[in-house]
Amino acid sequence: EIQMNLSVCVQLWHSWRRCSTAQTETLDRVSMLLQLCVDRYYVSPGQTNVELFQRGLCCNYGPLGMELRRNLLDQWWHSVTKSRAQVFGINTLSGSRETAALGQGQLRIVEYEHLKQSVEQKELNKEQLIQEVHMLLQRSPSTRTNLLQGALEQFVPSLELVNRKLPFGLAETGLCFQPSEGSGCSAEVTQTSLVWFCSPRTSSQWLDHWTRQRLKWWRKFALSPSSFSSSEVQQEELEEAASRGVRIIYDFPWGQEIVETLWSRGDAELLSIHKGARSKLQCRDGRKSVPHVVSITANMDRGVMAFLSNSLQQLKREDSKQKLHQRKVLKLHPVLAPIKVALNISRGATVELRQVCEGLLQEFLEAKISVWPGYLETLPTSMEQLNAKYDEMGVLFTIVIGENTLESGLLQVRNRDTTIKETMHISEIKNFLFRYISATDNI
């Protein structure tokens, strides 16, 4: 149903006139958002690429999109591993030869020349040919569709790490591949996964605990937190092994989409992967039970799309000549914003002013504050045009350095969200930015 909404929306887009006003507004908003993402270096141009992006799949990201996703993944990592001492990061392979278990193995990596040559062997008859192709496919590694199986495989070596004590979790982020049911057009998704091992009687409580944590996390970075919600999966929709499931959903302009799914999965998959070797899997919780698994899986490509969609504000304002302007601002959360500060020269780019900029740039880079070197741009633009551009990029602060700075050390700092311009001494700016970003991180 969710996918329906989206494809309906895309169709409507191309048949503009038939839409109702409400629908038209939605489409306007969606197409404006996508155009902005391309224009402002979040997503690389090209229709196919933009479609991948809108569908919540991995696409070619521009520098800002890449940095936004990087920040999002860092925040996820920090939040999950910081939350408790018993969460450990792992890294598993994306291609695996041990397939079949858990219904994996739909996508195979084959060597083009190798398969071609095998098929072209003159001596084979049709039956042998089919046989040969089968064998080659079966031997080829399959690409993972999720991170769960890797974590389940790593359960035994991890048990030693925690002295067989429950609960504990294995965290991983990485690329997964989605088969597309026959169309032959597979897709990539950046997933985050926490696989939580706990005693059977606590698994439902842990599912609730992680649902609360994760929903809080998504809402923390949202401009309108209520766009994120959670809903219990209905009995008839439950995956085979699961006893309960919860979805975290984001309200896109075109309808709801799932950003994260939590399952209480029991012990069946763990037992199946380790071929029923109960004694290897038992933990020291008094009853020697095989732990239950709670899996928490998010799609961070769709997460990027959700936060971009959530943070775009359109504001109408009159200028001094009473002309109506529409201002678009990407009000991304300060810790997510890919560029924290843009550095500009007010007028007459003298050698001295450029040197001041270079110095500040280095200072910011060393403090790991991402900075946009606006002073390098050679096209003349008014400060108003620049601010409009930076607002669309979601740049938190814009610094303007002028003749005045050389004399007094003072510079102008504009805040994206308030549009207020402050005068500040050049020696204070780094700490000011640092404090501002940390303060928003701890709310």
Next chain:
Amino acid sequence: EIQMNLSVCVQLWHSWRRCSTAQTETLDRVSMLLQLCVDRYYVSPGQTNVELFQRGLCCNYGPLGMELRRNLLDQWWHSVTKSRAQVFGINTLSGSRETAALGQGQLRIVEYEHLKQSVEQKELNKEQLIQEVHMLLQRSPSTRTNLLQGALEQFVPSLELVNRKLPFGLAETGLCFQPSEGSGCSAEVTQTSLVWFCSPRTSSQWLDHWTRQRLKWWRKFALSPSSFSSSEVQQEELEEAASRGVRIIYDFPWGQEIVETLWSRGDAELLSIHKGARSKLQCRDGRKSVPHVVSITANMDRGVMAFLSNSLQQLKREDSKQKLHQRKVLKLHPVLAPIKVALNISRGATVELRQVCEGLLQEFLEAKISVWPGYLETLPTSMEQLNAKYDEMGVLFTIVIGENTLESGLLQVRNRDTTIKETMHISEIKNFLFRYISATDNI
């Protein structure tokens, strides 16, 4: 020749007795290193997995290996994007439908069921069958073998970003897939890539610049920096498009292996990918030239292996009873060490002592100092055994909290590299660690 050395070494391993003393020592050292990596949670157990690791390929990493690679990738990212304002991060897809160019496309992702069904169609004769398999293969996306092509494709949208001004660079890290010439056994590698676009007359200078930078970077984190060296690629070994090449090499116990390669590649590939559309590619450097490409590509899985190998020290020492002990220490650079500090209780784990540990743990986690919750371990071990274990894990500092801490706030801090134990107040410890790690970062 380099691969030869390794396989010879592996063979020798299994025929122990035929080796010379020097060779036996090498093999001892290698097998000890690999065993330590498995025992101390760097690499997951299993012979196949350990072999991948030793061959410099991506493998299943344990929590410590995962964190080490993460730290290494972070350092690379920071060093490359911090070095100049004109380096931008991108993210490209790992599967691509636009193949063939640059000799890509050896590995294809096919849908198992889809291909199987196509082959099993009753009506096809042998010729049609071969035709069908060909078509399916050709339509399947290919997985990337390097990050170069993605960056070359992103050149045009990036040009706008820099106002057509040279030089600039596109940085990316990600998984690549290596075909294995017929064996059907493809492998994964974590690559870092900086693709640098510059004017034709400066490309050789830039190659030298980046070689210096990169060699300095590798050496910065090494215990014995001279194990990393660079060497110019001989004329007869140059890749087709390249005019010059440099390799950065690490001296493993079994011989030399390449960790990074820099090529001065000219403009042929850029022109070929953009179908010769010179006008789209020209930059504003006075002569309207198509830029030349310098590619800088490292294998970070081999990087992990190199730094582990480089940092392992065996020290002999006598204990108080004049018994000879062999101490193994993983002296990883402080910024790379996956665990900065281990938290332990000296004796009698009372509720109060555990609470002190929990408090410190939270403080460290929030400050993003990675910490090992040793106080959760339930198996009784002597402090000596614990220190030996932490040394093998490469843990920088070990904190011991005792009854004394509750009264005076004092705790004991042991330094991995000096083995010296200091007494410190609990309120000072976080800043002490912070300063220590930052200081080593800025040398």
